[in-house]
Amino acid sequence: MKKIKGIARNTLRFILEVSRSSYPNEFAGLLQAEDGIISEVLILPGTESGESSALLHLFMMPNISTVGSVHSHPRGIVRPSNADIQMFGKTGNYHIIAGYPFDLQSWKCFNSEGEERELQIIDD
Template sequence: MNIHGIRHDLLLLLLEMGRDSHPNEFVGLLRERDGIMEELNLLPGTVGRGDSASLLYTMMPLDTHVAGSAHSHPNGVLRPSSADVNFFPRTGKYHLIIGYPYGKDNWRCFTADGEPYDLEVIA
């Protein structure tokens, strides 16, 4: 699976979720179609706290279109922590970090090993 973009509407939703859950983190799974991230799945049992968010791996769908995850960093740091780098491979290949103050440029995409990845925003 090669991801090259994210739908603009999905990105706006993720930024809004960051604002709404602040000062706690949120986390969800991203689904793709034809190489474009299009949908967010929120899993039952997900917990968001001020310093972390977690989900139940047993609630993950058996779905070949799960591209990765999205979660927020209320501290505004747009880099993965060591906990993020441990989490990423368990939930897919591509991961978005949404950061405070949750404006249109307050997000980044990373590969499962924590390396930055360029992602096109698609209308």
């Protein structure tokens, strides 16, 4: 498992902006890291997005390494559902949920069991 130091500020801004522009639908993607910093969001082809869920088709994932996932909660509840936790275990150990209003105070990171974890924002 890769040791993650944090998330690049521009990557977090991208996540919040895409979440905002997808509203009222959910947005979902996968996280990639370089040199221990989450710096990329991979959006899989065929991802389905609605007001109450986003469905990632993991079979569409190319043969690449991911450290976790990201998705939005348009209703603003920034904690994982049971369905979220089931998906977390398939994609890594860093999972970001961005909640409405999609600002720097309305997101959290969780481990694959759904427990909140700290994730430092790193200036890039």
